[in-house]
Each structure stands twice: as structure tokens, then as C-alpha cells.
Amino acid sequence: MAFTTVAEPPPGRRHLLVTAAPGFGKSWLVRSWLADHSPTWADGDTDLSAVDGWLVVDDLPPLDHAAASALAARLDRLPAATRAVLVSRTPWPGRLPADSAVLDAHDLALPEPTVGRVLAEQYGLDSPDLARAVHELTAGWPSLVHLAGRHLQTGTLATLCAPGTPLHGYAAEHVLAHLPVPQRRLLGRLGELETACEELVGPRERGTLRLLARTGLVVPAGAPPGAYGLTSAPHWLRPVPALAAVARQREPLAAATRRRLHADAAAWHAGQRIWAQAIRHRLRSGDLAATAELLREHGSAAVAAGGAGEVIDAVTALSTGPDAARGANADSRSASTPSPDAHGRGDGPSRRTEVSLLLLHGEALAVTGRLDEALACLTPLAASRDTLEPGLAWRLGQTYYSRAEHRAAFDALTRGRLDRADTVDEALLLSWTAAAYWSVGDRDACHDHALRARDAAAATGDDRALAAAHVALALHAALAGDRAGNTEQYAIALGHAEAARDAVQAARIRSNRLSQLLEEARFPQALAESVDAVAAAEASGNATALTVALVNRSEALSRMGLLDEAERCGERALAISQRAGSGKTAYALTILGDVRARRGQRSLARAAYEEAVRAADTDGMQQCFVPAMAGLACLVAYDDPATARRHAQTAAARANGPLATRALLAVGWTAVAAGDGAAATEAADRAESSARLHRDRAGLAEALELRADTIDRPSARRTALAEAARTWRATGARLDADRVACRLGQLPGASAEEQLASRVARASLEAAGVLASTPDETASAPHVAVRVLGRFEVVIDETPVPGAAWRSRKAQDLLRILVARRGRRVAREELAALLWPDDDDHHRVAHRLSVALSTMRSVLDPDRRLPTDHYVFATPTALAADPAHLDIDLDTFLAEADMGRRLHDQRRHPEAREVLAAAERRYTGDVFEDEPYDDWAVPTREEARAVYLRITRLLATLAGQRGAVDEALDYLLRILSRDPYDEAGHREVIALLDAAGRHGEARRARQRYTAAMRDIGRDTEITA
Incomplete structure (x- = not known):
């Protein structure tokens, strides 16, 4: 059962203190560390002088300074070889023993990915959204995660902390019941405030707050909404939500205490100019007049700083009267918008909402993406009026x-x-x-x-x-x-924006700057900055900026070859814009069309593009209409050339600025599909000029590809494609560079290196789920893949050939032999001897070989559309498989391994790791592992195995150089699984574990090494 993520104790320290609240797996963790040792388990009164080796003092009771100093002195006097681990629910007061390390609740909590694995593997709850919610509620507290997992097998998140549930009982009996009164009272107040800091709780409570933080009851938190841009940001904390929920149910605060707590918090936040939180707490204190005054004076600043949600809560509560205000909380954000009357005022039970508050309410609703509600709030104020106040006009x-x-x-x-x-x-x-x-x-x-x-x-x-x-x-x-x-x-x-503490505008700026990086094809930088842009938009509450940031991040991910994540980002952007009722759904639809077109999902891509065109064309949104129409034109170019050309011309007619490049490229590609070389050449020229003018390296690279399709001379075509490949590589667009590498390797007269790079690129594209061929190429011949690594299999257009289709085992064996020879000619006499070793009748054997060859060809080309020698050359004396037309995993593996080694020799280590890792993943088993007794396969099998071991060892070395110990160990263990007697592999595993301080694992590795060497007659041992 997973409790913590700490695999080994910190190396090089004599003493270790493990401190956390109950349920963090402290004792379990120590026992797992010391499984290969015989520690002495003791309490605080044990005679420590008699201990040799490991000493564990479990469940150490709370100590005052005097008791802690006395125990530290006793530990300091222990022999140097003795190591002590102290396990406690409370932090150590005063001076620690000499040469000590400390692990606290922060170190022992489970990160979100581990929470997801625990829920999936142990409770069958395989949902990323559920894992995120459980991690948020429990803050990764291991026991609470497991209790949540058990509850959620039959219950819901809403009832997770309810009385009578296992989590409620555990938190009440094992955590809250043992807390000192000051800690329990502060925890209750923090649960009411939700987010706090030392400055807010005051000097008298700071020590208690620190104790709660060190034991894991209070955890670090992000800044609350509206706190953007503080010059001196506090260290924000929050109680573990599940624990706070139980605490509120067991010991609810008195109404007067709660009002006073929120009033004090409102005053503190106002003093810090955190207006959104000042408004929130003033509202919850029940002071409606002061809340309205804060909204009038500072509401717009609160919205700008990221507190739109708090402003919506407050205005809604004011419009519906004191009863709603007293109960205002996060759930009130779903309340209805106040309705203005003819004078621009809304009626509530106790007062009318002022026009200024309606303007503020509309602004906040628009920022958070609740656009229909914002219009319902603002539009009546503008009814039957020829002119508008500027504040109403810009908001509307x-x-x-x-x-x-x-x-x-x-x-x-x-x-x-x-x-x-x-x-x-x-x-x-x-x-x-x-x-x-x-x-x-x-x-x-x-x-x-x-x-x-x-x-x-x-x-x-x-x-x-x-x-x-x-x-x-x-x-x-x-x-x-x-x-x-x-x-x-x-x-x-x-x-x-930062000077104004305007988080909404800053998020908009960061999202827009991403667009510039993408237009300049600075894809790695765009991908890196997209993380901050998305986070900024989320923190600001700016739904429009979040949509744009997600769309831009999706494009960067797509260009970098991360198509799954790109599609998830695009779908999230689409969902946000659809909830907002925004025409900006066109942006998300266009990027989804681009991603799906890359993957060959033509129907899905077309649907996305067509919907994007409709959404963008409804109101003249050229910034999205042009890319969507251009993408649609390229997608249907080979299916419907005439329609595609009309789409491309429409895009070009409505494009200006940087958009012109994409439209002109669409004009060119549709001309190529229609066979209009002159128009394609003209479009390539104009697209290249536009790309250079706007510093659009991606557009320039694609224009070079387009130019290559308009050139007849192979040498000139190679020059254009080579420049395009270099340009794509410079931008970091891996899939585009691979696509061009595929084309270069297929040109007449391509060098051996270009052919090798083409095979590797095609494999990379297929691994990413990208079609390597254009639509007209895919129609000419089926894709035939031959898999020999592990189980032998032939796959035609992604459909495995069934065994019955062969009709003859000898036809299957013939293909296996030819593939094993890797394109080399094999004499007919040799094939006859291998296939029919006991038959001396040469005429009969020759006939059988001809039949087997015919059967094999009928399997590979059942419709007989291709020349007979398309897949297998045949002369009167010999046969040979054609690797140019057969996708053979063995050839690709060996090509990737060779390229990865050459990249490593050139010190291009990141690229080498990527290529070598792809080769290692491809090696799913030895050559013809399902037929291990064919002697003719042994040389090829041994060659491939030797290559696999070499590249896997190289990957381990590269990982070790980066300090990625677990990755290096994983590669070394894969080597040992293939060859358990690899002495160098055993030694490297032991050395890595020792260097990482993982001595228990190192000890077990030594035992495995000694046993393996003994099996082969070598009495070799490694001592620590």
C-alpha cells in the first residue's frame, strides 16, 4: 500500500527526525527503509549506549525544551556507527541532535500523480478529475487519501467528510481529539477564513500556526483571489480542507465570533489593499453598508486584481438582502443577476442596487466568462439611449x-x-x-x-x-x-498592468505575447511561457485570456509533437468558450482542426474547421476566419480540388498582415492538388515574401516545401527541402522536420544517410500518431509493416494479416528469411535448402519455391494493384525483400540505434536521448522470439540483441550524467532482464544505488550479482 513518496532516508546524516500528524505513514516508511537491517526499536527511556547499528525511537511523546536537550545530548554521545531515527507527531523543540536531518509532513504528502495512481490501482477510480479533487481536499495526506478511495467506491465527494463516514471518524478521533486546545481553536478559525498568513493571525498565534504547518494540518496555499501584485507577498497557508470540514462540524464557531473574525480579517486585507478579500470578509461579517462602500470605492480594482468572483458574490448578496449576505459563500456565485428597473436600479428585499454596482457586476461577470449574465445586467442600462456614459459603453x-x-x-x-x-x-x-x-x-x-x-x-x-x-x-x-x-x-x-495590480490585463498581455512567439515560430519558448500564461489567466479569473492562452499552448504543444496534450488543451479552451457563449470558440475549433488534421483524423478535422469558419464568419472575425478557412482548404485539397481552391481564394481575399502567409500557402497547396503548377509557383513566391516580411519562420519553411512541389529537377527539389528541414529544426517543430526528412529520403538518388533519416522520421511520426504521407501518396499503395521483434506479424494498412491468409507456412517462412537478410539477395538454392532441407529433387523444390513466392506476393498485395517486384525482387537466381516498400521494425530499430549513436558522438545529447529511447522502446523482443529454433535467424537475432544492449547501456549512462538515478537504474535493470549475467550491468546498478545512499537496495543488488556470478562459475563479490 502506498503511503509516502520518500524512497530512502537522507544520506550522510547520523540522526533523522520524522515529524507529522497521524496517518502520514511515518512508522511504515521507517520499516520499509530498514527492511534489510535489524534495528533496535526503543522508547525515550531505553538505554541507548547498548545499541549497535540502527536505533528507532517510535511514537516519541511531546517534549519540552529540557527533555529535548537531554535526549539530544544522549544521542550525541552514541558511537559514530550508530544511526538514530526519531518518529514523532510533534515537532522537535529547541536544538536538534548533531548531524541531524528532518522530514516533515510536506515531505511525506503524496503529490497529485501519486494520488491518482493510488485511487486507480487500489480502488479502481481511474479519473484525473477525481484524483485532482481528492488531492485538493486531502492535500496528499496519505491516510485521508486511502479513506477517500474507500468511500468513493460507493459514495460521493459531497459526502466524503460527512459525520459517520470513515474519514470523518478518523479525523475526529485520531487527529482533532489529540490536538492541544490552542491548536484546535486556531484550526477552526483558519477553516472559517480558508486562507491566512502569519501577519493575519497576529503575533500571539504565529507559533501555533507554525506547529500546525510542520505537522501537516496546515499546508502552503496560493495567494487568494485579488492578491495579485503585492510588493511584499505573505506566505499564504490554508488548513487541509477535509480536516477543516470535520473541525467545523464538531466545533462550529459562535455567530458573534465568526462575525468578529471576518471583521478583523476585512480590516487587515483592506490595510494590505487586497480589496477582493476585504470585500469578501466584510460581507461575511454582516456589515452590508461597509461592504457596499468598499465595492463602490474599490470594486473595480478588486476585479482587476483577480477578485471578480468575490465582487459577484458581494453584489449578488447585497441585491437580495441581509439574509443572503449572512450566508454568502463561494456557492453564491451561481446566484441570479440583479434585475435593473427603468431607472437602472435593481430591486431587492431591503434596498435598490445602485447603477455603479450594476456596472461593476456586469464587468465582473464578463471577466469570468459569464457573458450572457453580463449582458442581462448591462443591456437594460443602455436601452433607448443614443449615447452612453463611457464606463457603460466600454463594459458593454x-x-x-x-x-x-x-x-x-x-x-x-x-x-x-x-x-x-x-x-x-x-x-x-x-x-x-x-x-x-x-x-x-x-x-x-x-x-x-x-x-x-x-x-x-x-x-x-x-x-x-x-x-x-x-x-x-x-x-x-x-x-x-x-x-x-x-x-x-x-x-x-x-x-x-503590474504597477496597477491589474491581473486581468496582465493575463491578457501574457496570452497575446504567446501568439507573437508562435507567429515567429519560437515554439520551445512559447511552450515554456505558456505555463505561466495559463496560470496567470487562471489566477486572474479572466476567462477570455484563459481561452487564448490554452489555444496558444495547444498550438505550441502540437508543433513540438505532443499531440495528446495539445488536443486536451484545445478541448478545454473549447469548453470554456462554449460555457461563456463566446464566438471565440472559433479559435479553439481551429487548433483542434489543425491537431486532428495532423493525425489524419480527416472527418473530425473537417467538422472542426467548418464549425470554426461559421463561428468566425458570423461577425467578421478575420483573425480566426482566415486560418480556419485555409486549414479547411488544405484538408479537402485532394478530395475536392475545386472546392478547396475556392476556400483558399476566400481566405487570401480576406487576409492581411501575418495572416496572408497562411492563406497564400493554402492557395499554393490547393493548386498543387489541382495540378496547376504555375499557380502553385506564384503562391509559393508570394508566401515566401510574406513570411520573410513578418519574420514567420514556420511560414517560410512551409513555403520552401511548397516550392519543392513545383520543381521538376530533383537536385533543386532536394535543395528546397533541405532548407525547409533546417528551418523546421531551428524552430523546434519536430513533427514538421520529420515530415520533410521523410520526403528527402524518398527523392530519387537519396543518399544512404537521407534514406536512414527518412525511416527514423517515419517511425517517429507514426509513434506520434501522424500520417507521414500526403493523401495522394497514400492512395497509391497499401502500407505494409513487417514486425519481427518479438512475435512475427504482417500488418497491412493497420490491419494484421490473419494466419489463414497465408495458406502455406513455407510462404510465411520465405518472407521471414528475406526480412532477416535485410535487403540482401538470397540465392534460390540457399532458400530451397533452408525451406526443404530433406528434399533432393531440385525441380520439385524450385516449383515449391515459386508457389511460396506467389503466395507471399498475394498476401502482401491481395488486390494485385502493384508490380510483382514491388515488395520482393526476383531474378532467375536470387530473391530479395525491398526495404524501401516494406516497413520492417528491425530495420527501423537498427537505423534509430545507429543514428542515436552518431548524435551522441557529435555531442548532441538531447537529440541522441530521444532517438535512442525510441529505438529502445521499439525493441519489444528478440528477433523471431516466437520461433527461437531456426538456425538461419541466429546471426540477425544476436546482432539486434547486441545493439539493444549497447544502446540501453548508453541511455543509462546519459541518464546518470543528468542525475536521473531512477531512469538510469530502469535502463540497467532492462539490460539485466535480457542478460542476467551482464557483470558490468550489475556493477553499475550497485554503484548508482550506493552513490544515491539507497543502501538497502544496493545490498539486495549485491546479493543478485553474487548469485548470478556463482551460476556461471565466478566467485566474485562486491563489498560495500
Whole structure:
């Protein structure tokens, strides 16, 4: 049963203190460490001087400073060879014994992936979402994870902590009942606050808070919503949610105590300018007037700092009266939006909601992606009015913009009054108007409004307004193809957003900057920065920025060859935008179309592209319409050339700026499919010029590929493809580089190295689930794969050939022999001797061989569409398999191994690891492992096995050099599973384990080594 993730005690320390609350598996962990030893288990009164070797003091009772000092002195006097482990539920007070290490609850808690494995393997609960929820509730507390697993086999998350459940009983009896009163009281208050820090609880409680943290009852937490941009960020903590839930049920706080606790928390958060939390706690204290005042004065800042959810809760509670306010909590975010009357005020049981709060409510709803509710809140305020206050106009326009309803957005934005253009609301109105013009591709109008926004924002001196204005200028620079200007303006904008503590705008900026990296084909950097962009968008509550960040991350993952994760990101972005009712679903649909087209999932890709085109075309969203239409054109180019060309021309007619490159490439590829070489050449020229103008390396590489398809001379085609391959490799787009490598190896006159690289690239593409051929190529011949590593099998177009199809075992054996000779000619006389060794009638044997050859060919090409020598050459004297037309796993394995070794010799270690690891995974068994007694297979079998052992040892060496001990051990153990008498392998395993301080495992490895050497007559031993 899995309890912890700590595999070995910290090396090189004489004494170890293991401290955590009950249920963290402390004793289990120590017993597993010392399974190969004979430790002395003692209590605090044992005579320690008589101990030799390992001493374990289990369940050490709480010590005061005097008792701890006395025990430390006794431990210090132990012989140097004695190592002590002290196991306790409470932290050690005062000075630790000399040469000590400490493991606490943080070290023993299970990370989320381990929680997932425990739930799946031990309780049959194989759901990543469930694992995430259980980890969140338990913070990885091992016993609570197992109790949750047992409960969830028949129960639900909602009842996990209810009275009468095993988790509730365990937490109450084994944890809370043994806590000192001060710790239990503080835990109850922390459960009410949910997130706290030492500064918030005050100096009197700091020591208690630290004790709770060290024993695992309180764990590190992310900053609460609305805390973005604090100059001196506190160390935030939260109680383990499951434990806090049980504590609240057992000892609920009195109403007066709860109100006073929230009032004090509101005052502290207001002093720190964490307005969202100040609003939240003021509301929960029951002070509605003070809550409304905070909302009016600081509500917009709270939304900007990432506290939109807290603002929604507060406005909703105020609109429905004191009863709702007293019960306001996270669940209130699903409450209905207040309804304004004709005067722009909403009616509640005790008061009318002011227009300013309605504006704030609409803004917060729009930020969190609840766009329909935001419109329901804001639209009545604009009814029957020719002009709008700028604050209403930009909020309403931004909401329509987020829905990608640009006509409605322009209607709202252009009705906004610009009396002086020197207020924050006027600057924001101009900025969002510029963004709307960017989205429809109107460069001049975008530029004009961005400049006016900058001037207005400068007049206010407000950082939030300046950030929005410089985002508008960055969007214009992107539309104009000014990469340097785009980068500069985003940098300025981010500086202002951070100065304003505007998490919403900062998340938008980070998401948009990812687009720039992708347009410049800086894929590894984009992938790395996408992690922060997604996290920033999640923390800010900005649903639109999160959608964009996920779409951009999906594209980076796709380009880097991580298609499964790319599809998950795209699907998550689609779900978010669909919940928001946003036309920006087109962005997610387009990237899903791209990923599925790469995988050859043509129907799914077409459906995604067509839906994206409809969504983007509804309101003139050119930034997405052009890529979706271009992708659709390329997808159907060979199925319906005429329709594809119309799609491509439509995309080109509506493209401007960097989008022109993708549209022109679509024009070129559809021309190639239609056989129009002149149009394809012209499109390649224009696409290349556009790519160079906009610093689009991916577009340039694809334009070179397109040019290669318009060239007749093989040498010129090779030159264009070689440059495309180099460009793709420079961008980090592995799958695109592999695709071009496949084409290079298939050119007439390709060198041996190009053919080798082509086979390796094709295997890499297949492993990623990508089609290596274009649609017209796949129609010409079936794909025939011959598998000889492990079990012999022939697979035609992904369908295994059944045994009955062969009709003759000799035909099957003939193919096996030819494949084993790896393309070399085999004399007919030799084949006859191998297949019919006891038959001396040469005429009869020759006839049998001809029949076997005919049978084999009929299996490989059942429809007889291909020349008879397509798969197997035949002359009057010899036969040979054609490796160019047969996908043979043995050939690919040996090619990958050879390439990986050469990359290693060139010190290109990351690339070498990738290629060698692919080769190692491919080796699923010895050659013809299912037929081990054929003598003719022995040389090939031994050669492949020797290569496998060499590359696996090399992988172990590379892993060891990186400090990846477990990975290196895994490779070495695979070697020993193939060859248990590999002396060097045994020695390397022992050396790695000793160096890592994993002495119990090293001892067992020595025993295995000694036994193996004894089996072969060598009395060799390794001493520690």
C-alpha cells in the first residue's frame, strides 16, 4: 500500500527526525527503509549506549525544551556507527541532535500523480478529475487519501467528510481529539477564513500556526483571489480542507465570533489593499453598508486584481438582502443577476442596487466568462439611449467583443461619449474600440483609436488605462507586421498592468505575447511561457485570456509533437468558450482542426474547421476566419480540388498582415492538388515574401516545401527541402522536420544517410500518431509493416494479416528469411535448402519455391494493384525483400540505434536521448522470439540483441550524467532482464544505488550479482 513518496532516508546524516500528524505513514516508511537491517526499536527511556547499528525511537511523546536537550545530548554521545531515527507527531523543540536531518509532513504528502495512481490501482477510480479533487481536499495526506478511495467506491465527494463516514471518524478521533486546545481553536478559525498568513493571525498565534504547518494540518496555499501584485507577498497557508470540514462540524464557531473574525480579517486585507478579500470578509461579517462602500470605492480594482468572483458574490448578496449576505459563500456565485428597473436600479428585499454596482457586476461577470449574465445586467442600462456614459459603453462593448459579436460591440462602443478624452473610462473606451477594429482587420481605424487611447490614458496618468492603451498599440503593430513594435508595446503594457495590480490585463498581455512567439515560430519558448500564461489567466479569473492562452499552448504543444496534450488543451479552451457563449470558440475549433488534421483524423478535422469558419464568419472575425478557412482548404485539397481552391481564394481575399502567409500557402497547396503548377509557383513566391516580411519562420519553411512541389529537377527539389528541414529544426517543430526528412529520403538518388533519416522520421511520426504521407501518396499503395521483434506479424494498412491468409507456412517462412537478410539477395538454392532441407529433387523444390513466392506476393498485395517486384525482387537466381516498400521494425530499430549513436558522438545529447529511447522502446523482443529454433535467424537475432544492449547501456549512462538515478537504474535493470549475467550491468546498478545512499537496495543488488556470478562459475563479490 502506498503511503509516502520518500524512497530512502537522507544520506550522510547520523540522526533523522520524522515529524507529522497521524496517518502520514511515518512508522511504515521507517520499516520499509530498514527492511534489510535489524534495528533496535526503543522508547525515550531505553538505554541507548547498548545499541549497535540502527536505533528507532517510535511514537516519541511531546517534549519540552529540557527533555529535548537531554535526549539530544544522549544521542550525541552514541558511537559514530550508530544511526538514530526519531518518529514523532510533534515537532522537535529547541536544538536538534548533531548531524541531524528532518522530514516533515510536506515531505511525506503524496503529490497529485501519486494520488491518482493510488485511487486507480487500489480502488479502481481511474479519473484525473477525481484524483485532482481528492488531492485538493486531502492535500496528499496519505491516510485521508486511502479513506477517500474507500468511500468513493460507493459514495460521493459531497459526502466524503460527512459525520459517520470513515474519514470523518478518523479525523475526529485520531487527529482533532489529540490536538492541544490552542491548536484546535486556531484550526477552526483558519477553516472559517480558508486562507491566512502569519501577519493575519497576529503575533500571539504565529507559533501555533507554525506547529500546525510542520505537522501537516496546515499546508502552503496560493495567494487568494485579488492578491495579485503585492510588493511584499505573505506566505499564504490554508488548513487541509477535509480536516477543516470535520473541525467545523464538531466545533462550529459562535455567530458573534465568526462575525468578529471576518471583521478583523476585512480590516487587515483592506490595510494590505487586497480589496477582493476585504470585500469578501466584510460581507461575511454582516456589515452590508461597509461592504457596499468598499465595492463602490474599490470594486473595480478588486476585479482587476483577480477578485471578480468575490465582487459577484458581494453584489449578488447585497441585491437580495441581509439574509443572503449572512450566508454568502463561494456557492453564491451561481446566484441570479440583479434585475435593473427603468431607472437602472435593481430591486431587492431591503434596498435598490445602485447603477455603479450594476456596472461593476456586469464587468465582473464578463471577466469570468459569464457573458450572457453580463449582458442581462448591462443591456437594460443602455436601452433607448443614443449615447452612453463611457464606463457603460466600454463594459458593454468589451462583453460583446468577448462574445465575438463585433457588430454589437461597435454599436455599443461608438455610442460612448467622449467629452474630454482625459478620464480613465474614456481611455478604456478608446482602447477597446481599437481592439475591436483589430479583430476585424481594420488597420487604420485600429491605429487611430489606439493613439487616441494612449493620449487619453497619459492625461489620466492611470496605470490601468495606460496598460489597455499600449495593448491596443501592440495589436496595431501586429496587424501592420511590426514585430519589434509589437514586442515593445506589450512590454510597456505589462509594466503598467503590474504597477496597477491589474491581473486581468496582465493575463491578457501574457496570452497575446504567446501568439507573437508562435507567429515567429519560437515554439520551445512559447511552450515554456505558456505555463505561466495559463496560470496567470487562471489566477486572474479572466476567462477570455484563459481561452487564448490554452489555444496558444495547444498550438505550441502540437508543433513540438505532443499531440495528446495539445488536443486536451484545445478541448478545454473549447469548453470554456462554449460555457461563456463566446464566438471565440472559433479559435479553439481551429487548433483542434489543425491537431486532428495532423493525425489524419480527416472527418473530425473537417467538422472542426467548418464549425470554426461559421463561428468566425458570423461577425467578421478575420483573425480566426482566415486560418480556419485555409486549414479547411488544405484538408479537402485532394478530395475536392475545386472546392478547396475556392476556400483558399476566400481566405487570401480576406487576409492581411501575418495572416496572408497562411492563406497564400493554402492557395499554393490547393493548386498543387489541382495540378496547376504555375499557380502553385506564384503562391509559393508570394508566401515566401510574406513570411520573410513578418519574420514567420514556420511560414517560410512551409513555403520552401511548397516550392519543392513545383520543381521538376530533383537536385533543386532536394535543395528546397533541405532548407525547409533546417528551418523546421531551428524552430523546434519536430513533427514538421520529420515530415520533410521523410520526403528527402524518398527523392530519387537519396543518399544512404537521407534514406536512414527518412525511416527514423517515419517511425517517429507514426509513434506520434501522424500520417507521414500526403493523401495522394497514400492512395497509391497499401502500407505494409513487417514486425519481427518479438512475435512475427504482417500488418497491412493497420490491419494484421490473419494466419489463414497465408495458406502455406513455407510462404510465411520465405518472407521471414528475406526480412532477416535485410535487403540482401538470397540465392534460390540457399532458400530451397533452408525451406526443404530433406528434399533432393531440385525441380520439385524450385516449383515449391515459386508457389511460396506467389503466395507471399498475394498476401502482401491481395488486390494485385502493384508490380510483382514491388515488395520482393526476383531474378532467375536470387530473391530479395525491398526495404524501401516494406516497413520492417528491425530495420527501423537498427537505423534509430545507429543514428542515436552518431548524435551522441557529435555531442548532441538531447537529440541522441530521444532517438535512442525510441529505438529502445521499439525493441519489444528478440528477433523471431516466437520461433527461437531456426538456425538461419541466429546471426540477425544476436546482432539486434547486441545493439539493444549497447544502446540501453548508453541511455543509462546519459541518464546518470543528468542525475536521473531512477531512469538510469530502469535502463540497467532492462539490460539485466535480457542478460542476467551482464557483470558490468550489475556493477553499475550497485554503484548508482550506493552513490544515491539507497543502501538497502544496493545490498539486495549485491546479493543478485553474487548469485548470478556463482551460476556461471565466478566467485566474485562486491563489498560495500
